[in-house]
Amino acid sequence: MGRALKLAIGLAMVLGLIVASWFSYGWFSAAEVDADANFLVPSGSSLTSVAQSLEENGHIASADAFLLRAKVFGGGEPIQAGEFKLVAGMSPADMLHAFQNGDVVRRFITIPEGTPSIIVFETLMAEGLLTGEIPVPVEGSVLPDTYDFERGEDRAKVLARMQGAMQNFLAEAWPKRAPDIAVDNVRDAVILASIVEKETGVAKERRMVAGLYSNRVKKGMFLQADPTIIYPITKGKPLGRRILRSEIASINDYNTYSMPGLPKGPITNPGRESIEAVLNPAKTDAIYMVADGTGGHEFNVELADHDAAVQRWRALRRERGEM
Template identity: 55%
Template sequence: MARKRKRSSGGGRIGCLFLIVLAVAIGTAGYFWYDWGIRGPAEKPVAVTIAEGSSLTAAAKALEEKGAIRSASTFLRFAKLFGSDAPIKTGEFEVPAHATGAQILEMLQEGKVKQRFVTVPEGMPSILVRERLMKEDLLTGEVAVPAEGSVLPDSYAFQRGETRAAVLKRMQAAMDEALAEAWKARKPTTVVKSPREAIILASIVEKETAVASERRTVAAVYSNRLRIGMRLQADPTTIYPITKGKPLGRRIRQSELRAVNGYNTYAIAGLPAGPIANPGRASIEAVLDPAQSKALYFVADGKGGHVFADTLEQHNSNVQKWYKIRRERGEM
């Protein structure tokens, strides 16, 4: 009887090894594809700064160091295979938790940098605008006190490392644009004759009331006084040359009410020499379209607003009511 030939097991072992290698390769590819297209490794938002002039390779290394991606080389490989050829932008990026490689590449290419904000509230004087910019540690460089009334109150986005001068330039450009638009829409009832006069009067209105509904009426009071040559007698204009817009912290002295300095509207007629703060859009629009009112006076009402009067007799009566409120509060 003939012997059966023993089959060689070499082919089987090679086949098994191939399948193992294939499985590992597929698993590895799947592992990295998971990072690229499904879920990234970062457990929380990651801040990554891409320096000026960085290549995608340098950016990938920075992303790997921060834990936004697992592998710079794999990120680059998938970016070349599946990403666009658009160049990346530079700046500070905040990569969301579990952002995929595809999402991160899109962020870099579209320049979706992390935005920070510096806010200038309505009525802030320029000396405090400068202080606010200088206190922002993520900005760089020096900046002088800007011209009073040249900054539009708003919130302004900036990037880490940006210069203070660049941010201030945007603030002033915003004011130029807002003032030009408001001036075009001015009404014939406005008393101001130029954009600069509008800023000066708006800065007084801004400092005299924080109640939005009163702005046009306060503007009307001062407009009415200017028309008849009556002194504005605005306390904030008296304080400005003393503090440059900062709080006085005490009552105005009689000597200060008599001082002639170009700003004290108790001592001089007409508008002061310049703005006393940076007015917002609403106050600018108010002086360019004041309310229809004959009022020449106003005094606090004890509730945060004011009571307006057409005559001195009415005003004196309102003042006495205000004094009574202050006495009841123990302020007098």
């Protein structure tokens, strides 16, 4: 072999090593991500479209170079749809690994206990990162909780998870109910729990309130729960004023001042604790309650004691300038 040929081969090898090093460096060194950023991979995206989007957003220098290096160095796993976090200084290799194996960015939406379905609807529709239309869910069908979602997810899917959570919880809780409770089916349990939810915001009172209303249901009494007056007027939203006498006397399928027993349906979406309170109410003979001025209630068995408690509550309200 001639000296010139050996030199040419040597130069070619050196050049090849340089090119290979450059090619490898371009894959494993930092890309163009100068600051943390979120990047969306829409459902059905190809690696080519993702590479083009990365280039358009300034995260990589060249889509073609990214694709060529991905074919050589990248794994064969498909990319996932979702929102991913691109971290400052990450390499193209890190990006591809994230799209193939990383965790998508999860976002959260909270439905507090006692949120009526009209507010659930408005909350989901107001979340700009969700897509699609939904109807107002059936009252009492959503389990209040915090739910995660992905950017671009269909609202109907998020709502289905909320309703599925309620169905699953009821399926677990109903068999654990105490004997001789006031209701004999799951739907009535949710209806009564929705009243308990709206009647007290004090966690330790829930079982007592449930026990009181359970007593009234068993006796065939009027429940006389103020929230059942309000529900047909506002669909569960705050009334924003005092209840009118005409509204107390109104005859409809919800007003428990004008009919005995339960309303025709739930008046909100009750939380786990209110449902559990109805399924395992406090053992009490109380059938009367009135606010005690501290955020809770006073419970009584006899009407005379209740009337005295009502007078104390009215006097306190007058002292506060509320009457």
